[in-house]
Amino acid sequence: MKVKVLSRNPDNYLRETKRDIHKVPRNYDPTLHPFEAPREYIRALNATKLERVFAKPFIGSLDGHRDGVNCLAKHPHQLSTLVSGSYDGEVKVWDLTRRECISSIQAHDGFVQGLCAVPDGSSFLTCGTDKTVKQWSINEEGRINPEPVVTLLGKTVFQQIDHSLGHNSFATCGEQVDIWEVDRAEPVRSFTWGVDTVHAIKFNPIETHILAGCAVDRSILLYDMRGSAPLRKVILKLKSNALAWNPMEAFIFTVANEDYNLYTFDMRKLSMPLNIHKDHISAVLDVDYSPTGKEFVSGSFDKTLRIFPYDKGHSREVYHTKRMQRVSVVKWSLDNKYLLSGSMEMNIRVWKARASEKLGI
């Protein structure tokens, strides 16, 4: 007769020394794993619960402004530098690691309406209600030279300013959209479509000659810097407050609208939004994309920040504090870890992008 009885050699199943890892033989036969689906469900449920337990997103606040914060700008190369402008014309440079103000200057007489960094990191531009655009140089430590490098005078109030990433030119918006070059005192080109003010303007980070702007007549306009006339216009039901381009997809942008929603459009087909993001309970005031392009953050008149995935209609996370009032500007840091929100009670708050992430802070 032929016999074989199962006999295992313990040496094959036990580790040899204490410094080795344990031996874990596997067998994926489903009969050995009863209740797979319920166990997996329980594990997922517990993981989500623990994530909520460890969710402590608020890191700290930067206080020092004497009036509400109107605009924020990220330094293109240094993660720990932040520039902010407020309603009393003051511009401050912050060191995020120590949460201290490095330097501050009185940039404008009225509001600092717009703030943007020049891509090479050596200077940044501000525009204000006193109809001027000023360029300030900033050194590596973050100190601003109190004298502006260039001051450009305009005829009308400027609402916002943005610098192109590929060209040495920037755009301002107000009564009309102007394209400037730094060394020229007059705008190189001006775009008008109708008589209404354009109050937000943003350059496409990938197709660097394309701009998009939001106008008071509830429309969103597309311009090409090299062309002579605006490209396209789409009119929504309510006014859009802010606009952000997706840094990973060349043709996608999201607008923050007064009707408590955010709309994601494809630049090539403006007739229908790709997605409508609904979760805010009051007007959405600002929007900014994560550097991965997979998520964006929006700040609204209801005193919350919400984080939305780019393709979903509802938010995955909401941040709020009793002390934070109307959120006027939000930014997502370039290392994809932090959110910055500037609000009406003169504070800039630093939050974690993923609430239960361990950051060692």
Added chain:
Amino acid sequence: MEANVTKPFVKKKQNMKRYFMEGDGKELSTNKASKDMKKHSPEKKGSKPIGEKRFKKPIKMRTYSDKDGQQKTQQVFKIDISKTERHRKWQMKKQRQAQGEQRKLQHRKHMREQQDPFPGDAPIPKERIQKYERGEHIKDTGTRTGQGSRKLAEQEKKLQFAARQAARTEILLHEEAGFLEADEGEDTTSITQHDLAGVVDITSAQKFFELKLPDFGPYSVNYTRNGRFLLMGGVKGHVAAIDWMTKKLLCEVNVMETVNDVKWLHQETMFAVAQRQWTYMYDNQGIELHCLKKLDCVLRMEFLPFHFLLASANSKGYLSYIDVSIGEKVAGYSTQMGRLDVMCQNPSNAIVTLGHSGGTVTMWCPKLKEPVVKMLCHQSGVRSVAIEQAGQYMATSGIDRTLKIWDLRTYKMLHSYKVPMGAGQMAFSQQGLLATGMGNIVQVYKDSCRQEVKAPYLTHNLTSSVRSLQFCPYEDVLGVGHSTGFSSLIIPGAGEANFDALESNPYQTKQQRKEAEVKMLLEK
């Protein structure tokens, strides 16, 4: 004229001599010369004498002065080296070398350009992939959008890939299942345990042993989930826990009361003993941990490992479930079907099956007051119930001396066998072998569910009647508790050869055991 023969090439070879001739044209007589005579035909033009080489032509006469000062002349011959034998041989050698080089280069090129004769993954038999598939294939059932149907197709692809990869991992399994093949003309039924123990290796032979404990009554046995530890409870009160492979005793205690049933809880650290009045829980050192007064007069118990529930059936017809991790009674129902002493658990969905004296088998779930399923299985009382590992087949035996196999998906009877007496105990092994205990005899049937079985696979006669049976998980061993003690029998092909260490590991260290306990509790 005399021509002195000068020999500029003073070589020792004999052959060299033939290149030089004496002035009168007479050749030195060598063997070669005679051969040449055969080669060359006398009719060649040039009218050279026979023996002279073809390649040798006299060019001129050369005069020189001797050491004496005499003037001498000599014939100067031109030798066409390319026609010599030596040259020919050298040429052949060169040719052969060149050929060899060429062949080597060709071979290398051939090896470089050769394609894999079996490109792609190794083929996997369809049945193996089917084993790893869970559920039916996704069919394109009228999704309204193209995007939707594309998503379903992607999902289906992922599932198929997962099943294929799982099937491919089978190559990594260490062990193979045991088997027993009888010689021609012989039957496996006639093979005894002593024969088997004599033939197999020493570690397997040690798995056949008997513990003679005649004093404390028939023994109930229970193995832990990983098959390492054995718990025995004698009716007269003797309870012992041992590591049966190393024969190391964990604890031994006499509880001084009738013991109806013993069961390990989730690990080898705790066990429950159903005593005469109440149920007690003990540590593996034998220390009494709890006395559960809620479970009174319990006759049979079953532990549901994935829910941490201890189900107990008592003599008053009451079935109760206790959560052992929080110590609360989860559910209790009075079944109103009389004394409950036949109980079994369905391992795949944790349904408790009870057998009754009217011939009915009922299945219970902790959430429902009424039994989920009520089947009339036998014409008289049900003596024992056993359910297969995968939860597909159920075996029941009754006092009417029949053994029936039921399909649990359709609840229809598949086979019915007549047995000499009602099987009081039954157990299924991991590989589908069915063991029955009828009086003093233990019979094991192979593959009884899928086909009609004519004869048992193995039998064993004991000295006393069988009280309880259980196959040891992951081992080819059947543990039998009987009136005079405990026997461990070798049944080749009973246990699952390859365990999954993340499920249950017979070679667990203390650290691994602790972590496994925490993980089990988290997944409860």
